[in-house]
């Protein structure tokens with residue numbers, strides 16, 4: 001099969017009104033992905049709604065309510081191609097009421113563009129950087145937007161850059177790995193076209209900066225982990241589980257073990273064949289969505305949520321785990337005994353808050369309060385969780401891909417977090 005350009009998901013984040021949607025709209029328009037006629041119609045629509053200036057944002061904000069209010073509510077996805085990558089751009093909302101949508105967007109992303117307006121660092125600037133870090137977004141670009149309001153002044157740019165640098169450092173991003181681009185997205189300065197209003201800036205435009213990003217590294221050195229998505233029984237072939245390789249490499253003839261499986265103790269077998277996009281392959285790598293045929297395993301023995309590994313390094317089943325979480329969207333407060341649904345890779349299980357160890361400062365990790373009675377929206381905490389059914393999970397320091405989870409309750413994402421320690425089930 002012909003190998004295309006590497007694919008990346010990139011999410012646009014930042015405080016409400018910083019200009020995320022406008023930046024994405026401008027980037028698409030100046031790159032020719034949106035034509036003049038469409039843009040003219042969006043401008044008329046914006047003026048008609050009394051939202052003049054929002055025409056570029058309307059490229060991404062399609063909902064009636066979004067356009068009338070001039071805010072992004074839901075995620076919007078668009079394809080965008082550069083010489084090096086095929087991107088899926090995800091435009092996230094900045095308003096704190098819609099943070100759950102931002103969390104979903106960030107959890108899908110390999111990289112983020114943090115948009116900061118002339119106002120500088122604002123509450124969701126910090127919160128989004130924290131969430132990106134917690135949810136595993138590896139790379140970041142900072143677009144310092146609305147430079148026109150700052151008269152394209154270099155000193156003001158430097159000041160804003162310093163303030164944002166402090167925030168990035170605080171949450172664990174290395175500022176030297178981050179590109180800072182001065183832009184005025186509404187006017188199109190330094191988005192896709194190089195601006196002549198900021199001659200003091202010699203770096204790349206925002207579009208050029210995308211190609212400076214590194215292709216996400218495949219965790220091939222880590223132990224093999226393949227969470228099962230589905231299991232088929234195909235006559236003449238046998239058991240065909242399907243799923244995506246999260247870490248490590250799987251080869252034909254490998255001896256594998258699926259945990260916890262129906263028995264709760266795992267089931268071993270041998271990989272007979274691997275198929276991807278209807279073609280037989282000899283080995284599968286992280287990111288590959290595959291179906292495979294196994295010797296020694298029957299369809300009824302395994303299910304969605306089980307995790308395949310090599311027999312010498314089985315996936316860990318936790319009787320209890322310690323996690324670092326951030327509460328985003330709970331209608332009241334979380335106390336010990338709370339038992340929502342945890343989404344961990346492909347599994348969905350009920351699990352109970354067994355202990356709220358401490359409330360921490362999301363910025364520094366410092367303890368704010370030991371054993372608080374409850375935690376609420378905006379709190380970060382270290383907690384102990386007891387799964388009600390056997391589930392595979394890994395420590396963030398061992399296999400980060402299998403450590404992340406979202407906590408959901410009544411259709412809402414209540415919190416997100418990662419496992420930092422675990423007690424293996426005997």
Ligand SMILES: Nc1nc2c(ncn2[C@@H]2O[C@H](COP(=O)(O)OP(=O)(O)OP(=O)(O)O)[C@@H](O)[C@H]2O)c(=O)[nH]1
Pocket residue numbers: 014015016017018019020021022023052053054057070071072073092093094095115145146147148149183184185186187
């Ligand atoms: N002066 C100036 N205004 C801008 C610029 N970019 C965006 N704006 C304005 O900022 C406002 C908000 O723009 P949006 O693109 O909707 O901001 P957003 O970050 O997507 O907002 P949410 O998605 O609701 O969080 C609009 O009025 C835009 O016209 C810019 O470069 N200069």
Ligand SMILES: [Mg+2]
Pocket residue numbers: 020021022057061071072091092093094
């Ligand atoms: Mg927006």
